[in-house]
Amino acid sequence: MLKVKLKAGDTVRVTTGEHKGAEGKIVRVFKEKNKVIVENVNMVSKHQKPSATNPQGGIKEKEAPIQISNLSLIDANGKSTRVGYRMEDGKKIRFAKSTNQAI
Secondary structure, three states, rough: OOOOOOOOOEEOOOOOOOOOOOEEEEEEEHHOOEEEOOOOOOOEEEEOOOOOOOOOOOEEEEEEEEEHHEEEOOOOOOOEOOOOEEOOEEEEEEEOOOOEEOO
8 A cells, every 4th residue: 555645735737548638726645545636637427316305316417536647736836747855843844846835
């Protein structure tokens, strides 16, 4: 299992696959599966049966999980970067390896 260095709220870019180049914020992280949900990326059609809350039913668009290895973090300059850790003032912080700035 990989170490998950991305967190909810991070802005990421898709590096490989069908949605290559797409950007968005991470909505949810699934650590045990090494996947995340990125808003407006990897949209799938979900068929819904009619119910009391949705009497019409129909086809809904929703985000599907995407593999963490297919994403890279976007730093403050808008470029892709890798994530590192270091200690500052007794606290462990994440930093962008390309610019050496704290995230």
